[in-house]
Structure formats: C-alpha cells, structure tokens
Amino acid sequence: MSGRHLAGLRGWLWQRLTALYLLVYLLLAAVVLWRAEIRDHADWVALLGQPAVSVATALGLAAVLLHGWIGLRDIVIDYVRPAPLRLLVHGAVLLSLLLLAAWSGLILVRLHA
Amino acid sequence: MSPPRAQPVFLNLWRIHFPLPALLSIGHRLAGALLVVALWPALWLLDRSLRDPAGFEQVVGLLATWPVRLLLWLMLWLLAHHLLAGLRYLLLDLDIAVERQQARLTAGMVFIAGAIVAAVAAWGLLP
Numbered sequence: 001m002s003g004r005h006l007a008g009l010r011g012w013l014w015q016r017l018t019a020l021y022l023l024v025y026l027l028l029a030a031v032v033l034w035r036a037e038i039r040d041h042a043d044w045v046a047l048l049g050q051p052a053v054s055v056a057t058a059l060g061l062a063a064v065l066l067h068g069w070i071g072l073r074d075i076v077i078d079y080v081r082p083a084p085l086r087l088l089v090h091g092a093v094l095l096s097l098l099l100l101a102a103w104s105g106l107i108l109v110r111l112h113a
Numbered sequence: 114m115s116p117p118r119a120q121p122v123f124l125n126l127w128r129i130h131f132p133l134p135a136l137l138s139i140g141h142r143l144a145g146a147l148l149v150v151a152l153w154p155a156l157w158l159l160d161r162s163l164r165d166p167a168g169f170e171q172v173v174g175l176l177a178t179w180p181v182r183l184l185l186w187l188m189l190w191l192l193a194h195h196l197l198a199g200l201r202y203l204l205l206d207l208d209i210a211v212e213r214q215q216a217r218l219t220a221g222m223v224f225i226a227g228a229i230v231a232a233v234a235a236w237g238l239l240p
Contacts (some may be wrong), residue, residue: 016206019199026196041169044162068149075142100152107160 011070018067025060049111061104065097072097133220140224141198144191151188182238189234194227 032053038044047053072093080086131139162172175181201219204210210219 016203019203023196023200026192041162041166044169048163064152068145068152071142071145072149075146097149100156103156103160107156107163111163 011073014066015070018063018070021063022060022067025056025063028056029060045111054108054111058104058108061108062101065101065104069094069097133217133224137198137201137220137223141195141202144195144198147191148188148195151191154184179240182240186231186234186238189238190227190231193230193234194223197223197226197230 032047036043036047038047048057073090076086076089076093080089158172158175161168163169176185201210201223204219205216210216
C-alpha cells in the first residue's frame with residue numbers, strides 16, 4: 001500500500017471518528033439545552049463556561065471542521081476537473097475552514113478570559 | 114452477426130434515472146456542504162450571544178423572527194438527513210444491508226425518517 005492510499009484510508013477513518021463524536025455531542029447538547037433554563041446572558045455563559053461543556057464544545061468544533069474538510073475535499077476531488085482550478089478550490093476551502101477554526105478558538109478563549 | 118442494440122445514452126443529468134441510493138448520496142453531500150457554509154452564521158450567533166448581555170438579547174430576538182426560524186428549521190432538516198444517511202453508511206461499512214434491494218429500502222427509510230424529523234422540528238420551530 002502506497003503512502004497515497006494510506007492518506008485516503010486515514011481520511012476515511014477520521015471522517016468516521018469525527019462523525020461518531022459529533023453524533024454523541026449533538027445528542028448530549030440537545031439534552032443539555034432542553035433541560036437547562038437559560039434566561040439571560042449570565043446563564044448562557046455559565047452553562048458554556050463549565051469546563052466539561054467548554055472542552056466538549058471545543059472538540060465538537062474541531063471535529064466538525066475536520067469532518068467538513070474531508071467531505072469537501074472528496075467533493076472537490078470528484079467534481080473540480082482541471083488540476084490548477086482544483087488546487088485553488090482546495091486552498092480556498094482550507095483557508096475558510098482555518099478561519100472558522102481560529103474564530104472558534106477565539107470565542108472559547110474569550111469565554112474564559 | 115447481429116447489429117448492436119440501439120441503447121439510449123443519456124449524459125444529460127435531467128434524463129438519467131438515478132436509483133434512490135444515488136439520490137441519497139447526492140443529498141448527503143449537498144447537505145454536508147451547505148452545513149459547512151451554515152457554520153459561519155452559526156458561529157456568529159454563538160459569538161454574539163456570548164459576548165455581552167446586549168448581544169445575547171440580540172440573538173434571542175433574531176431567533177424569534179420567522180426568516181431565521183425558517184433557516185434554522187431548514188438546517189435542522191439538512192442535519193437530520195445528513196446524520197441519518199451517514200449512519201446508513203456506517204452500517205454499510207459493517208456489511209449491513211449492502212444488497213441492492215436492502216440498500217434501496219434503507220435509502221428510502223432515511224429520506225422518510227429525515228422528513229419525519231423535519232416535521233417534528235417544524236412543530237416546535239415554526240408558528
């Protein structure tokens with residue numbers, strides 16, 4: 001098996017691992033949001049500021065961005081034909097996901113600042 | 114030698130007949146791509162709501178308007194569809210329901226289950 005094949009297999013595995021994490025996170029988030037009484041800003045900050053919630057959310061954001069990167073990469077590989085254009089689209093997708101990652105980090109850091 | 118059969122060749126996407134699992138696959142990809150785009154407004158709402166009390170009230174107010182609720186409902190539908198179709202792929206990975214008849218059946222089930230989730234969400238979200 002060549003390195004290229006291994007890279008494909010790694011993507012396949014991460015896609016599934018992140019999917020399973022997101023499934024658990026979303027179900028838990030739905031239950032927590034359903035049961036929590038969020039009346040104002042202070043309640044909301046207190047809920048998300050709990051260490052467990054913050055860590056789970058940080059992992060959730062990382063998982064969704066990684067999952068999105070693998071999925072979008074597959075779509076671009078399948079549908080964007082000319083190689084230079086494909087490279088350009090890959091770059092644009094990666095850049096936008098990195099911006100989202102930086103923004104996510106900033107939101108969580110500010111929450112604890 | 115018999116002449117070759119005159120087979121219709123449709124490369125026109127609107128004339129190709131897609132089996133249900135193919136439509137599900139396209140829907141799964143489309144929903145996934147749209148959900149990534151939706152991360153931008155979602156992060157904005159999270160950022161704004163956490164920033165200060167005024168931002169929190171602004172987000173609460175926005176979430177009460179019907180265009181935002183409609184979009185939120187659409188995203189929930191896409192998410193339910195994407196998630197259920199994804200679970201089906203995980204089952205296929207485990208060699209469950211790989212045969213054509215079963216694969217078509219489970220594809221149909223995903224479409225219906227996604228629509229049911231959307232209907233329940235509409236109950237809670239839309240006026």
